[in-house]
Amino acid sequence: MKVLIIYSSIHHGNTKKIARTMATSINADIIETKNLKINTLDEYDLIGFGSGIYNAKFHKNILNLIDKLPKLKNKKVFIFSTSGFGRTKYNVPIEKELRKHNLEIIGSFTCKGYDTFGLWKLFGGIAKGRPNNKDFQNAKDFAERLISS
Structure with missing residues (x-):
């Protein structure tokens, strides 16, 4: 199975760390949204979309990419995010x-990530030290379950 992980990681690299962990564990290709050539998506059987969360939303780079997706037949996808609160509801939209x-x-998949966005900056941020080793292990386990099913 050929897998591609696409991500946007802007402030602290939280999402990039999770994307790399997943990619390494399942031997996936990995690319930042801004470097993606959209016509290459047909080459993959499984595609992951990941982002940090900004004002309860995925980064605009991922949102714009999804808006521009070509018709993809028989593609499976997964979603992942990092945020100060690590809430799964952010993945629903x-x-x-x-x-x-x-x-x-x-x-x-979602996990906490160090967050200094907006007002959190005034307080030194939230979820310091995240993602941590447990988050990385959970990301690895999640990715491995995806390709074994």
Whole structure:
């Protein structure tokens, strides 16, 4: 199975760390959203979309990419995110958008990540030290379950 992980990681590299962990554990290709050549997506059987969360939303780079997705047949996808709170509800809007493109969502992952966005900066941020080793192990386990199913 050929896997691609696409991510946007802007402030602290939290999402990039999780994306790398997943990619390494399942031998996936990995690329930052801004470097993706959209016509290469057909080469992959499974595609992951990941982002940090900004004002309860995925980064605009991922949102714009999903808007521009070409017709992809028989593609499975998964979603992952990092945020100060690590809430799974942040992944739901992206799931809905991907379903509009008739993509099969086979998993969703989230974990906490150090966050100094907006008002959190005034307090020194939240979720310091995250993602941590447990988060990395959970990301690895999640990715391995995706390709074994």
